[in-house]
């Protein structure tokens with residue numbers, strides 16, 4: 543048997559996944575994401591993607607029940623699986639742990655009280671990661687799409703884990719940037735937790751109004 547290679551830990555200060563591989567397998571790409579996404583059971587409620595989509599409903603009232611680290615790990619790993627322009631990953635996630643900063647974020651988000659949620663993730667655009675030789679405008683467009691899509695993946699992952707969320711788009715960019723200490727522009731704030739009450743999904747318009755068939 544060959545010598546086991548130790549898995550190199552590459553976590554940010556203050557955030558360490560609950561479970562991580564101990565040995566490195568050169569045959570597995572993105573080993574940490576793969577490990578986190580496949581590790582279970584951690585109370586996964588729904589693994590049927592379409593059922594998760596059909597049931598998702600925004601929540602603005604969260605219970606005080608804390609969210610397990612294994613679930614936060616999966617929510618973050620899910621964001622990391624999203625496609626990005628050129629795979630340059632033109633976005634960053636700010637995981638807000640400080641209760642004081644969450645309160646400041648409420649104010650930065652037009653005083654929306656539910657921003658003070660059990661888990662708060664700020665998705666920011668980072669066009670400087672997008673190394674295409676295109677105009678600044680295009681790179682910014684890619685970065686906003688990258689950040690938005692990643693947040694969408696996290697939102698679905700939260701639902702699959704029996705959690706609920708609210709997507710916040712109404713905020714003062716400058717205020718958020720000051721609170722979290724970055725020069726990157728936020729694209730969304732995703733607030734996650736256990737819902738106080740489970741609600742039915744909201745209605746949508748008819749398909750005939752949504753889909754425009756071009757012959």
Ligand SMILES: Cc1cc2nc3c(=O)[nH]c(=O)nc-3n(C[C@H](O)[C@H](O)[C@H](O)COP(=O)(O)O)c2cc1C
Pocket residue numbers: 598599600601602654708709710711712713743744
């Ligand atoms: C781009 C965007 C911005 C949003 N901004 C806010 C917001 O600032 N505050 C809020 O309470 N909800 C916000 N929402 C949540 C929407 O109100 C919610 O998704 C919508 O009513 C549909 O309900 P559903 O998510 O339960 O399907 C936002 C959603 C999106 C996609």
